[in-house]
Amino acid sequence: MSNKREIIAIVGRPNVGKSTFVNRLIGSRKSIVDDAPGVTRDRIYFDVSWCGKEFTVIDTGGIIPNDEDEIMKNIFAQVELALDEADKIIFMVDAKDGINPVDIEIANYLRRSNKPIFLTANKVDTIDKSAYAYDFYQLALGQPYIISALHGSGGVGDLLDKIVDDMDEKCQEEEDEKSIKIAIVGRPNAGKSSIVNALLNENRLIVSDISGTTRDSINSKLKFENEEYTIIDTAGIRKKSKVDYGVEKFAVDRSIRAIRECDIAILVIDATIGLTDQDKKISQIIVEAGKGIILAINKWDIVENKDAYSTVKYEKKIESEAPFLNFVPKIFISAVTKQRINSIFIEAKKVYEQYKKRISTSLLNKIVNEAYVINPPTSFKGKRLKIYYSTQVCDSPPTFVIFINDKKLVKDSYKRYLENQLRESFGFIGVPFRVSFRERGEDKRK
Known part of the structure; x- marks a missing residue:
């Protein structure tokens, strides 16, 4: 199984909504978001999962090619490094502002990378504003994906579907490399x-x-x-x-x-x-x-x-x-x-x-169930967390899914307790294994 996740760089001029889009992908405000241009100066890495496929996004600062301002030159240097690492590029523009001369400069610069570019027109918050995005056909980068990063609406799903289309599913069994x-x-x-x-x-x-x-x-x-x-x-x-x-x-x-x-x-x-x-x-x-x-x-x-x-x-x-x-x-x-x-x-x-360790389902359930009996979780509003069964879904690193009745009942302290019990039972010396919780029937609902 390949260890390399694809890296997706998100690039654009200042204040087009790149960090807002990243926060939408990861589900939290880890990137700094502000109306002032150039808030994100360093490039920041986040892991994202979409439809069972994992990749890494790089949130970059807004760039203006050929700007001699010292801070902007530093930001551009960071973006160059991000593009060098990236497998694919999301080029984000502001549909509300319309096409900008800086967008044209960036498009010309990105074309030289010879990497797949996904033109994304952001800030289309209502259907009637979608016409704003059509000006961006002038960039000759294909049909723009029309989205609202703030609301998660428009073609966000279509964009992500296209990005992961040629990626392998995580934990897909392949012949291991010998080295x-x-x-x-x-x-x-x-x-x-x-x-x-x-x-x-x-x-x-x-x-x-x-x-x-x-x-x-x-x-x-x-x-x-x-x-x-x-x-x-x-x-x-x-x-x-x-x-x-x-x-x-x-x-x-x-x-x-x-x-x-x-x-x-x-x-x-x-x-x-x-x-x-x-x-x-x-x-x-x-x-x-x-x-x-x-x-x-x-x-x-x-x-x-x-x-x-x-x-x-x-x-x-x-x-x-x-x-x-x-x-x-x-x-x-x-x-x-x-x-x-x-x-x-x-x-x-x-x-x-x-x-690479694999734990049998029967032994895993024995350990998790014993941990539950020895230290049952406290109830919340009259409801108590129930654990139905546990399974290891992949290795490299070892990844476990515990099926439960309600994810809202899983407190961080209880998750840490279960993780400590797993490490005590199975070792995992030098390995940061992962544990996630899933409600029974969740996959079918999706």
């Missing part, structure tokens, strides 16, 4: 390329103390103990002149592609610095992407005043600072001396087995 894909990710200068070199036992990658030496993801295949691995080195900082967003911000952005395509992400921590906020941000991206994760504490050879309990103390410090990573294995290595460097393969193999 375990490992992404080496982390902050600049944490030693990612040095680790890859140590793993490959050759200097195939440029290694330097200057942050951002690795400009793009580089894949290398090798075997360890008869298991084939694909190592993806990222730092992937694409330097843009006068971009003021900061090196570490770009490190997170450039790691995302590799994370979404890998099976296991090795998050490299500089032992001399410790777990930073940026490390936590990257780890959250890995967890939200549903990938296996291992923390590799690098440069352990130059940590001073070590004793027999140093690794234990270090682990406890990480777990206190980031308790959401308590399920993640931690290895202490040195890329320079190659100390415990092969533990990356050993731990990755273990995590991969957890990542």
Whole structure:
């Protein structure tokens, strides 16, 4: 089964409703929405599911090609990165304003990408305003999809149907690839390329103390103990002149592609610095992407005043600072001396087995039912949550569906309780499994 989700970039001039559309897709106001143009400056990634198919959308800032304003140039640099990553593009225009010279410039720019473009005319809130959209045929990008992102009306469904038309359904059974894909990710200068070199036992990658030496993801295949691995080195900082967003911000952005395509992400921590906020941000991206994760504490050879309990103390410090990573294995290595460097393969193999783990329906129901009996949920307005049965719908990561009587009765605290029971029973070391709830007969109603 392919691990790569398609990426859809949403592009347009400022204030055409891109973030409102994204919020409509994901069902919450996670993107900042305001009437002021240019509110979204960074590109922001969200996972979306439509008709059983999953993809990632990138919400981008509004662009004006050839604008010399420093902020607009920075936003345009972000959009260029988004377009480079994207498989398809939603080009959003404002039907209410009509065609704009900037729209024409953007259309000409997007055409050079040679990627599928879905022209989307937004802000058509009533049927009588749909005629506004027809001016956009001048852009020569085909028939525009006429929508209202604010109300979720018009051709939103038709647009999404067309976008996912050629995508594989999630969890569709396909022949597994033999190679375990490992992404080496982390902050600049944490030693990612040095680790890859140590793993490959050759200097195939440029290694330097200057942050951002690795400009793009580089894949290398090798075997360890008869298991084939694909190592993806990222730092992937694409330097843009006068971009003021900061090196570490770009490190997170450039790691995302590799994370979404890998099976296991090795998050490299500089032992001399410790777990930073940026490390936590990257780890959250890995967890939200549903990938296996291992923390590799690098440069352990130059940590001073070590004793027999140093690794234990270090682990406890990480777990206190980031308790959401308590399920993640931690290895202490040195890329320079190659100390415990092969533990990356050993731990990755273990995590991969957890990542692909399947739980029988009978055993799963036994555990969930026992958890329900031991700690039944509290009633709400005279109604109590009932669990009918549970099943694992796919692996990579393990994904479970629990059929119940009413989704409104599932409190976050009770969901966490059930998740903790599943982890306690089945391990899933290094794997962020998923649990969703479905009302019985929900599929038939859809």
